[in-house]
Amino acid sequence: MRGVKRLATTLLILISFGTLSVTFAFYIVSRTDELAEERLQMSDVKPPPPEAFSERYARWIKTVVSSRFSDFGQSRTGPVKNIVASRLPITATIGMSSWLLGWTCGLGLAVGLTTRWRPWAQFHQQRLYPIAHAVPSLVVVILFYLVMIQFDPHPSRQLRTGVGIASLVVLMVPSTTALWLNGIQRVLQQEYVRVARARGISSVTVWRRHVLPNVLVSSGVLTQAVFSLAGLVVGSAFVEGVFRLGGVAEAFIAAATHGQAEMAAFATLLYFLVLAAGVLIAEGITVYLDPDGAQSHANW
Structure with a gap:
């Protein structure tokens, strides 16, 4: 019952x-002059007053619904x-x-950093992650583009898309690794994990039934994963612009100016639907793994 209430509240907020x-x-966007560039080239003619927002918005809503x-x-x-x-x-890809x-x-x-490469975990958290987090995203995307054209001055669309995706992945991995690592280390310190290991339960079972479910529920990884989708809106706009891919973000920028x-409202609606779907999926997983809101699966 508590899980249903949580989902209903989330849906209302969304x-x-x-x-x-x-x-x-x-x-x-409706306050912007649609012919600003042409008017600037022609003369100093002042733009006409924009159409009343309420009338234009009501007409658009009526068109969409009807x-x-x-x-x-x-x-x-x-x-x-x-x-x-x-x-x-292209934007979805x-x-x-x-x-x-x-x-x-x-x-x-x-x-890997909590098992085979444990000596490197502290180095990642204290040195690598802060440096990677401070590097401007656009600089990394442009760097990937410059390296690409050194190997192929006339890259195909597929290559530009692949390298663009790779640039975003490189930007994300230090942060996602830090979030996963923080959650995993916190769960591994819990008493029920030590008890499970003392009982002779295999490491695979401990990770599958205790570590990963609790990391998802109690460490905030799901929340961060969902809201990183919103960050990718900005990231995809960088990639679409630098690699000349022509996605929704580029259309939104053109519409806004x-x-x-x-156009701007529809693009906003699409981005919101992606974010909303992610939030609802994350909430559904959380409710499934922790229906009582206890944030603990020690009794599994």
């Missing part, structure tokens, strides 16, 4: 946050849905691939 995000994105979410308005270059749909695969690889590699390294509120 709906409120999503509604506010889309509304604010629409409002801010079309049963099949029409999200028009932009200067065509239907919003078609433009975003053509760009979505960059975001999800880098996210999965970043957290999977981080887990593998954290397990040209007053295309419908």
